[in-house]
Amino acid sequence: MRSMQRVVAILESVARAVTPTTPVRVAEETALSLSTVSRIMRELAVEEMLDRSADGRYVLGTRVFNLVASGKGDRxxxxxxxxxELRDLTGETVSxxxxxxxQRVCVASATSKHQLRRVIPIGDAVNLVGTVPGDVLMSQASAAERDALVSAALSGRARTTQLSRMQFAAEQGYTAYSVSSLGLTGIAVPVSVAGETHAALTVSGPDSRFSAELAESWLEDLQAAAKRLEPLMESD
Known part of the structure; x- marks a missing residue:
């Protein structure tokens, strides 16, 4: 297999993975040697084509999402x-x-014009647990899947609170709360394709200006914006 074919095969393997993947799994799937896969994946991470977590697992990188976004033109x-338009209405960052x-991955963002603001770059990827878009993206998951995901990251009261937030999102169709440790407030609603949650539309900003109560006052505006986004979404 030539060098470029190896790179493409590795990227496709990572893209197909349901969860962050390892060089071992990619090597097995592509029939390439582990040493070759490990080397190429490290090089792709340097070029931001892959993102590598502290435990050595990989997901598609920021640069891939930027390239995909730049090639879709009118959509x-x-x-x-x-x-x-939602950013201008709320004054806060919309993503x-x-x-x-x-993980939840940002695929589009409109940054607040305030001097003190939330900035979420395209391609930004963080754990689903503990985020308002994560709650919405997990709203259609089974109770067992939610429990497994949350239990891997949290325990005790924090685990119980997080599971309650995901259940609220499943029942109410949105979630909104402040995270004092981060100084942030957010609200998120689902964007659906064929009745299934495909994405989470989020408004977030510093809690010194943006309270959970204010966030909920914009719920109808978020839901209307999500409706406008539905025909623009593509199935995976």
Whole structure:
């Protein structure tokens, strides 16, 4: 297999993985040697084509999402227009997230114009647990899947609280709360495709200006924006 074919095979393997993947699994799937796969994946991480976590697992990187977004022309422009209008209405940062394994990944963002603001770059990936878009993206997951995901990250009272937040999102169709440790407040609603949650539309900002009560006052505006986004979404 030639060098470029190896790179493509590795990227495709990572993209197909339901959860962050390892060089061992990619080597098995691509029939390449582990040493070759490990070397190429490290090089791809340097180029931001892959993102590597502290435990050595990989997901698609920021640069891939930027390339994909830049190639979709009118559809991306239409999505961005919806986000910009919601940003101007609320004054806070608006972002669109999809699930990639146990992470939420930002695929579109309109940053607040305030000097003190939340900035979420395209391709930004963090654990689903403890985020408002994560709660929405997990809203259609089974109770067992939610429990497994949350239990891997939290315990005790924090675990119970997080599971309650995911259940609330499942029942109410949105979630909104402040995270004092981060100084942030957020609200998220689902964007559906064929009746299934495909993405989470989120408004977030510093809790010194943006309270959970204020966030909930914009719920109808978020839901209307999510409706506008539905025909612009593509199935995986």
């Amino acid at each position: 991306v422009a239409a999505v961005n227009q919806v986000l910009l 669109l997230h999809v699930r990639r394994g146990d």
